[in-house]
Amino acid sequence: MAHSDPDRPSPEKPRPGESPPDAGAAAREAAAAARTLVRQLGYLGGSAARGLGRRLTGMVRANRKAGHDTGPRAMKPARQAAAPAVIAQAQRRRPILPALLALVGLPLALLAGLVLYSFATLPPLGGVAAETGQRALTVEADxxxxxxxxxxxxGQKLTAADLPPRMAQAIIAIEDRxxxxxxxxxxxxxVRALWRNATGGGIREGGSTITQQYVRLTSLTQEKTLRRKIQEAFLALRVESTMSKDDILxxxxxxxxxxxxAYGLDAAARRYFGKGAKALTLPESAMLAGxxxxxxxxxPTRNFGGAKERADVVLQAMVETGAITAAEADKARAETVTLRTPPETPPGTNYFLDMVSADAKRLADTSxxxxxxxxxxxxxxxxxEGVVARRMDAEGKKKKAGQAAMVVMNKEGAILAMVGGRDYEESQFNRAIQxxxxxxxxxxxxxxxxxxxxGFTPETVLVDRPTQIGDWEPQNSTGRFKGAMPLRTAFAQSVNTVAAQLADEVGxxxxxxxxRRLGVTSELPxxxxxxLGSAEVTLLEMxxxxxxxxxxxxxxxxxxVHAIRGGAPQPLYLRPETRGGKALPTEARAMMLESLQAVVDGxxxxxxxxxxxxxxxxxxxxxxxxxAWFIGMTPDLVVGVWVGNDDNSSMNRVGGxxxxASLFRDFIQRASAQMARGRKRTSAARAEPAPATPPVPPREVASAAGTAIGGVPxxxxxxxxAFRGRTVxxxxxxxxxxxLARQLARYxxxxxxxxxxxTGDGDPALRCQIDGNDLSAIILAAGGGRASEDAPAxxxxxxxxxxxxxxxxxxxER
Known part of the structure; x- marks a missing residue:
């Protein structure tokens, strides 16, 4: 048991029903602690000075015994002739004394000054709030x-009743035994941390206690200075005198x-495992403690393997401290820890996420x-993402086209896919909406x-001819004129002079x-x-x-956004089922759809x-x-595509x-097949929380051909x-x-x-299926690899x- 220090202020922990000590009492206790520290430094300095004096006295006595006494009584007549040399030697030795005093006293004085300055600038307890940034969004697909x-x-602030005992044992075992x-x-x-860092060749272990880490999080900045460490020690002593160990933890x-x-244990438990902190298991607690x-x-969303290895270290530390037995640790290591959130946001969806984050704040601006x-x-x-990447990789450089964007929506306006550029990490500028x-x-x-x-119809005939409207003379891209033609043909062939005449006619x-009726909000001069489209617009509004x-x-x-949910059962936002807008004239719409189809047909x-x-x-x-633009439509989808360069430079004769048009075709060919197969969807209108889809661990599967393996590879x-170390x-x-491998990983x-x-004859190759489809066939049909010699028909x-x-x-290879 530690002996009590009479100069240390006694802990004043509040009793039930009493309020904690006031700020004045806290200041007086801290001042007393500072006086004690200064007094101890004074004792240390005095002891050092006394020790130095005793050493110098011993040196003088030794000189006398050796016959080098320079005092008056030692000046014998026979040696008086040597006195000047002895005195000169003593004078040369005399500067050693102030040098030694400075060597010991100056660092002590500097340290004392730093301690006093650190105390004078000591911040209040709890004066720093964690930088939490924007509120958390969990984003679901349709x-x-x-x-x-x-x-x-x-998450939720935990009480003592909510804290899992295993979690408390784990954090103490690994952070502060x-x-x-x-x-x-x-x-x-x-001292142990200093020794391990010195012998380990770098910073391998910190010397801060849990109490010091707590006051650093709540009262200090994260600057790495000696002043902050001194203040951290002062505040840790203060916290220990006013709070119980359980409250500190x-x-x-x-x-x-x-x-x-994730800030706080409950937030981490929900972020990684989809449960409250109270429901954490031993292996989950060990992973979080690590x-x-x-x-x-x-x-673990970024480095699951590293998190698992660190959890094993925590379990061993718990065994060493007696919190669990070795058998319990082995059982915990064998248990599968399943994440309930995606390991990493798919990079291409970030353009869509940026838009949705802003929409969510606008629709439900709540904490x-x-x-x-x-x-x-x-x-x-x-x-x-795949069709844009493949087509641009194949043709972009040759045709001097650096960027592309795509928007896919249904006819009700729901955005089903969005590609805002070729690489979000390189540029977060969303070319689809910005x-x-x-x-x-x-x-x-x-x-x-x-x-x-x-009153015009697709059969109405206008003449493709030189046209002048005021000072403006529109030209066709071919530089030639084709004479009389119906509007259907003029629209399909994109004849500029006819469009200019028609606009001049209607105004x-x-x-x-x-x-404006169709939703264009940009400035239209x-x-x-x-x-002929001289106004600047966005891909999304078109x-x-x-x-x-x-x-x-x-x-x-x-x-x-379909819906936004918070902690309460009632949604914060639910998109209305009713559709707004006014109906277009039926006959005019039909003629317009016919003209649009003529563009693609011929x-x-x-x-x-x-x-x-x-x-x-x-x-x-x-x-x-x-x-270069193309906006196309099928009975179910509308797909808008833009291709160009961010610096507005010219491409190598790339038109719409x-x-x-090729990107649209590449997408629609495959999308129509996917939509034809269909898939069951959860009701978005009811805003029902969907069950999370955790990564599936590798498992043995019974098969007629032998033992199979399954999971998320x-x-x-x-x-x-590779299924958790097993290669297939x-x-x-x-x-x-x-x-190509990265594209498959995203898929x-x-x-x-x-x-x-x-086969059943020990062939090492396996046939793998995903959603009932042969994975090898999917990869080869997408050009993701070459067929090997053993490939079947x-x-x-x-x-x-x-x-x-x-x-x-x-x-x-083209």
Whole structure:
């Protein structure tokens, strides 16, 4: 038992029913602690001085015994002749005394000054709030699957009754084994940390106690200075005198950062495991306890393997401290720890997430963690990202096209997929909703619809001829004129002179009014060149305008949020089921849809044709090929595509019927097949929380062909998967690494794969299935790898399909 110190203020812990000590009492206790420290420093300095004096006295006596006494009584007549030399030698030795005094006293004086200054600038307890940033968003796709989180999770403040005993034991074992016995500062632990760091060649262990970490989180900044450490020690002593050990531990766990935006134990439990802190198991508690030392590096959403290894260290520490037995530790290590949130936000969805985060704040600006059910279709999103990446990789550099954007929505305005650029990490600028570019011939939709509403028809004939409206003389892209033609043909061939004449006939103000009805909000100047798209607009507003024609209502509201839920059962926001807007004139709409289909059937949008599927759309190309657009539609979807360069430089003759139309076709061909298969969706309107989809651990599966393996794999290359250390080679695929492997990893993220032996004769290759489809066939059909020598006929056919369509690696080799 430690002896009591008469100069140490006695702990004043509040009794039940009493309020804690006031600020004055706290200041007096802290002042007393400071006086004690200064007095101890004085004792230390005095002892050092007395020790130095005794040493000097001993040196003088030794000199006398050796016959070197320089005092008067030692001056014998026989030696008087040597006196000047002795005196000179003594004078040379005399500066040693002040030098030694300075060597000892100066550091002590500096230390005392720093201690006093640190005490004088001591902040109040609890004066620093944790930097929590924006509230936490848990983001769900349209079918209820959680695919992303944003912001910081706060959770609930725990009480003593909510704290799992195993969690308390785990955090003490790994962070501060002497927590129950020290007074806030642990000299033994500090010396041990210094020794291990010195012998380990770097900072391997910290000497701070849990109490010191608590006061640093709640009262100090994170600067790494000696002054902060001294203040940390002062405040730790103060906290220990006013709070119980259990309250200190609880306060620390309520404020500590556990990575992945989770502050506090309850927030971490919900963030990683989808449960409150009270329900944590031993292996889960060990994993969370291991995070506080390096939360950003060990967050299991980013580094599950590292978090698991650290949890094993925590379990061993618990065994060493007697908190658990070795058998309990072994059992905990064998248990599967399952995350209930996605391991990492898919990079391509971040453009959509940026938009949804702003919408959620606008629709439900409230504090606390919220869950947002969005309109995003993860399958279509992955498909959109893939077709943009493949096509731009294959043709972008050759055609001097650096960027592309895509918006996919249904005719009600729900945004199902969004690609805001080729690489979110390189540029967060969302070209689908932020970039304003000239629309070119895409704007002719409003000219022709206005004309059809005022009596013109697709059969009305105008003449393609030199035209002048005021000082403006529009030109065709070919530089030639074709004479008389019906409006259907003029629209399909995107004849500029006819569009200019038509706009002049109906009036530019009427064209602007039509664009406004369909949802265009950008500035539209009242000038003749507006008919050819001289105004700058965004891809999203033009896509919603075309969706209005498909739906027959104007305007269609583009939206990405179905519902927002907080902690209460009642949703914070629920999108109304009723559809707004006014109906378009039926006859004019039908003529407009017919004209749009003519563009794809035989006009500038022929590159967007999809066999067996009715498709309409419109191309747009601006001056000097700075922007290329295509917005197309099927009976169910509207897809808007823009291609260009961020610096507004010209491309190599890329028009709307080139890369944009090809991107539309690539997407629709595969999307229509996916939508035809269909999938059961959770009701977004009812805003029901969807069950989380945890990663599936590897497991043995009974199979007629033998033992199989299933779970969520890691991708080594497009022909090789790994299930928690067990490597699986896909039948019939010679794998590719690099970008193709990364695309496959995004496709497989959080999805269950089951692999069975291809034959029963020990063949190491396995056939794997995902959602009932053969994974090898999917990879080969997308150009993700080459068919190997052992590939059966169906896989060779899949490779041939990819070759013919120049997909994946076959597009690179063109």
């Amino acid at each position: 079918d209820g699957r959680v695919f992303a989180t944003r912001g910081t999770f706060q 002497r927590f129950r016995s020290h007074w806030g500062v642990d000299p033994r632990g500090l 609880l306060g620390y766990l309520n404020t500590a950062y556990f990575g992945a935006g 995070l506080v030392r390096a939360p950003s590096q060990l967050a 606390g963690d919220v869950t947002v059910r969005t309109t995003l279709n993860l399958d279509l999103q992955s498909l959109a 970039a304003k570019r000239q629309a070119g011939s895409l704007f002719k939709l409003f000219v022709y619809l206005t004309a059809y509403e005022t 530019i103000p009427a064209v602007i009014a039509t664009a 009242n000038v003749p060149s507006l008919a 896509t919603r305008a075309y969706a209005g024609v498909l739906a027959g209502l104007a305007p269609v509201e583009a939206y990405g 006009g500038t949008g022929k590159g967007a044709r999809v066999s067996g599927l009715p498709v309409g759309g419109k191309t747009g190309t601006t001056q000097d090929y700075r922007d 019927g080139d890369i944009p 890691d991708v080594i290359d497009t022909g090789t998967l 080679r896909l039948l019939g695929v010679d794998g590719e690494g690099g970008a 497989l993220r959080r999805r269950d794969v089951v692999c069975t032996p291809a 169906d896989l060779l056919a899949a490779e041939e399909q990819a070759r013919s369509e120049r997909l994946g690696l076959w597009g690179r």
